[in-house]
Amino acid sequence: MKTKVFIDGHSGTTGLRIHERLAARQDIELLQISEELRKNPDEVKKYMKAADIAFLCLPDAAAVEAAGLAEGTGVKIIDTSTAHRIALGWVYGFPELSKEQSEKIAHSSRVGNPGCHASGVISLVQPLTAAGMMPADYPVTAFSLTGYSGGGKKMIAAYEGEKTTDLLSPRQYGLGQTHKHLPEIVTICHLADKPMFSPIVDDYYSGMEVTVPVFTKLLKGAPGIQDVWETLAAHYDGCDFIHVRPLGEDKGGFLAANDMSGRDDMEIFVTGNDQRILLTSIFDNLGKGASGAAIENMNIMLGIDPKTGLNLGD
Numbered sequence: 001m002k003t004k005v006f007i008d009g010h011s012g013t014t015g016l017r018i019h020e021r022l023a024a025r026q027d028i029e030l031l032q033i034s035e036e037l038r039k040n041p042d043e044v045k046k047y048m049k050a051a052d053i054a055f056l057c058l059p060d061a062a063a064v065e066a067a068g069l070a071e072g073t074g075v076k077i078i079d080t081s082t083a084h085r086i087a088l089g090w091v092y093g094f095p096e097l098s099k100e101q102s103e104k105i106a107h108s109s110r111v112g113n114p115g116c117h118a119s120g121v122i123s124l125v126q127p128l129t130a131a132g133m134m135p136a137d138y139p140v141t142a143f144s145l146t147g148y149s150g151g152g153k154k155m156i157a158a159y160e161g162e163k164t165t166d167l168l169s170p171r172q173y174g175l176g177q178t179h180k181h182l183p184e185i186v187t188i189c190h191l192a193d194k195p196m197f198s199p200i201v202d203d204y205y206s207g208m209e210v211t212v213p214v215f216t217k218l219l220k221g222a223p224g225i226q227d228v229w230e231t232l233a234a235h236y237d238g239c240d241f242i243h244v245r246p247l248g249e250d251k252g253g254f255l256a257a258n259d260m261s262g263r264d265d266m267e268i269f270v271t272g273n274d275q276r277i278l279l280t281s282i283f284d285n286l287g288k289g290a291s292g293a294a295i296e297n298m299n300i301m302l303g304i305d306p307k308t309g310l311n312l313g314d
């Protein structure tokens, strides 16, 4: 029997990518709500009841409302918004944190899909804090380049319409240090303090490059770059969606933020020297940063091979 899937917010950027990926699958039946009634609570509830699993691809407030409508229907939920990521009763949807996390996702009916920038920072920092190499009070800093699809339909329309000149240039934002991904980063990495975080949006559709600089003298035991690389490589050994590139690999000196655009996996680069290391993770904000991760979580929750239906490159 096919698994019935409802995508609440199917015509948004994240919803559309999930729809595209699942439409090609023989094991999935997509339940399609009508355009006119897609914001009608009674109609949404009907679809929640009919579905085995529902994706919420909505703004935060609408996601909270939709999760309320799902209560008591028996449907499993994956929320791609910020609303439930670290909420009580929800499991954080980053299975590569540990074997236990992947098992928690498999047995949960409520999964909060990670934020795109957060996925990058967490992929680099959590293995080091979990191994005891990076102390909880390490002053983490991160900068993150993103394509404009990260801002959803409104930002896509701005970049793809009659552009004002400021949109031709990379734009730094989150300047007040209150970006909405900071709480999940702190919680999941078990950090004592919020990182210093600089997101930068630029004039290309999709792709994300997140870099965390590391001073090795501030790590436990002052390890060298080889030790840091080995810790990350061991953490992700055998993972289908996160690949640690050979130590020092830098693609000829230029790491492009759109290198993984269209793909659902992530690559990690470790460059620098024994004193100062740059940890960089490259992926698609709509792939491992949103829709790809959501489908990875769905496959785990349904007991299907987690690689099914995703674009993992060659």
Ligand SMILES: NC(=O)C1=CN([C@@H]2O[C@H](COP(=O)(O)OP(=O)(O)OC[C@H]3O[C@@H](n4cnc5c(N)ncnc54)[C@H](OP(=O)(O)O)[C@@H]3O)[C@@H](O)[C@H]2O)C=CC1
Binding pocket: 008, 009, 010, 011, 012, 013, 014, 015, 038, 039, 056, 057, 058, 059, 060, 062, 080, 081, 082, 114, 115, 116, 149, 150, 151, 152, 153, 154, 285, 286, 289, 290
């Ligand atoms: N874009 C990205 O890279 C990422 C996005 N996310 C998160 O995913 C969620 C969706 O984002 P994204 O797809 O980018 O946003 P979009 O703005 O592209 O899409 C949101 C969609 O939700 C619809 N919508 C709004 N309110 C309701 C409602 N009450 N009922 C049904 N549909 C509704 C909108 O319709 P309408 O336009 O008609 O109002 C729109 O189609 C957000 O919470 C976002 O933060 C997470 C990770 C990455």
Ligand SMILES: CC(=O)N[C@@H](CCC(=O)OP(=O)(O)O)C(=O)O
Binding pocket: 080, 081, 082, 114, 115, 116, 117, 146, 147, 148, 149, 150, 151, 180, 181, 199, 201
């Ligand atoms: C370019 C841009 O504006 N990007 C968004 C990130 C989108 C995202 O991942 O946000 P969620 O937490 O809702 O998942 C931002 O930085 O707020």
